[in-house]
Amino acid sequence: MNNTFSIAIHGGAGTLVKGMMTPDLESRYKNDLKTAMLAGYAVLEAGNTAVEAVEAAIIVLENSSLFNAGKGAVFTANGTHEMDASIMDGKSLNAGAVSLITGIKNPVSLARDVMEKSEHVFLAGEGAHEFAKELNYNFKDAAYFHDEFRYQQWIEIKDTDSFQLDHSTKKDSKFGTVGAVACDKHGNIAAATSTGGMTNKKWGRVGDSPMIGSGNYANNKTCAISCTGSGEFFIRGVVAYDVACLMEHKGMSVDEAAQEVIHKRILEIGGDGGLIAVDSKGNISMPFNTEGMYRAHKSSTGEEGISIYK
Numbered sequence: 001m002n003n004t005f006s007i008a009i010h011g012g013a014g015t016l017v018k019g020m021m022t023p024d025l026e027s028r029y030k031n032d033l034k035t036a037m038l039a040g041y042a043v044l045e046a047g048n049t050a051v052e053a054v055e056a057a058i059i060v061l062e063n064s065s066l067f068n069a070g071k072g073a074v075f076t077a078n079g080t081h082e083m084d085a086s087i088m089d090g091k092s093l094n095a096g097a098v099s100l101i102t103g104i105k106n107p108v109s110l111a112r113d114v115m116e117k118s119e120h121v122f123l124a125g126e127g128a129h130e131f132a133k134e135l136n137y138n139f140k141d142a143a144y145f146h147d148e149f150r151y152q153q154w155i156e157i158k159d160t161d162s163f164q165l166d167h168s169t170k171k172d173s174k175f176g177t178v179g180a181v182a183c184d185k186h187g188n189i190a191a192a193t194s195t196g197g198m199t200n201k202k203w204g205r206v207g208d209s210p211m212i213g214s215g216n217y218a219n220n221k222t223c224a225i226s227c228t229g230s231g232e233f234f235i236r237g238v239v240a241y242d243v244a245c246l247m248e249h250k251g252m253s254v255d256e257a258a259q260e261v262i263h264k265r266i267l268e269i270g271g272d273g274g275l276i277a278v279d280s281k282g283n284i285s286m287p288f289n290t291e292g293m294y295r296a297h298k299s300s301t302g303e304e305g306i307s308i309y310k
Contacts, residue, residue, distance in 0.1 A: 011033060014292070036060035037297070050184040055109060069196055070106060070107065073145055074153065083098075086192065086193050089115070090223075091220050098114060098128045104137060110131075110137065111210070177195040177209050179276060189220055225276070227274070228275070233266060239266060243277055244257075253279075257277075261287075273289070
C-alpha cells in the first residue's frame with residue numbers, strides 16, 4: 001500500500017492572453033486551483049479512494065465562480081445553464097455521467113451517484129433531474145448560477161449565431177471545463193470532468209466532458225484522463241481513450257501517449273486544448289497545445305505545482 005499517490009487538476013485550456021489577466025485575478029485563479037488540489041490530496045493522504053479524491057477536488061472548482069462548471073457555468077442561447085459531468089473508476093471501469101442538467105450545485109456528485117446508485121452510466125435532462133429528486137438533491141435557483149461577467153459575455157452575442165467556448169474577448173477563447181485525475185495509495189486511479197459548456201450554445205449541445213472515452217476515462221491498466229478543449233474534436237478523436245490505447249497497444253508511457261495525442265493526433269483533425277493524465281504508479285502528464293491551461297498537481301514524492309501559462 002505504499003504506492004506513490006498523486007492528483008492533478010485543470011480548470012480549462014485555451015488562449016489565455018496574459019494582458020487580459022490582472023494580478024488580482026491571477027492570484028484568485030491560483031488560489032482556487034490550490035484549494036481544489038489540496039482538497040483532493042487530503043483525501044488521498046488519508047488513505048481514501050481516487051474516486052473520492054477527484055470528486056472532492058471538482059466540488060471546490062464547481063463552487064468557484066471563476067470556472068465554467070457549477071456556480072460559474074456560462075449562459076446558453078435561452079439564457080439558462082446546462083451542465084455536464086462525468087466520473088470513472090479505473091479499478092472497476094464503472095462510470096457515471098450526466099448531461100443537460102440545471103439547478104444542480106455539484107454535477108460531479110450526481111454523476112458519481114449515477115455510477116454508484118443506478119444501473120446506468122449516462123443520464124440526461126429531465127430524467128437526470130428525476131433521478132436527483134429521488135435522491136433528495138437540493139435544487140438551486142437560477143440566481144445561484146448568475147455571474148455578472150458570464151451574463152455580459154452572453155449579452156454581447158445572445159442574438160447572434162456565434163457561440164463562445166468561454167470567457168473574455170472573441171479572439172481569447174478559453175475552454176472552460178474543470179477536471180481531476182488521481183492515483184491513490186492502493187494504485188487505483190480515477191478521473192472526473194465537469195463543465196457548463198459553451199456560451200450561447202443551442203439545441204441541447206453536448207460536448208466531450210460527459211462522454212466516457214472522449215473527455216473522461218480511467219482504467220488501472222493504463223491511465224486516468226480528463227480533457228479540456230474544442231469538444232467536437234475531442235469527441236471525434238475519442239481523445240481520452242486514445243491516450244489509454246497508445247499505452248496499452250504501443251507500450252507508451254503516460255507522458256509519451258498524452259503528448260502524442262495532444263501535439264499530433266488531435267492537431268491533425270484541427271482540434272485544440274489539453275488534458276491531464278495519471279497512471280497507476282502516480283506519474284502525471286499535463287500537455288496542452290494552446291497558450292495556457294489552468295492546472296495544478298501534487299504528488300507524495302513532494303512534487304507540486306500550480307500554473308496557468310506554458
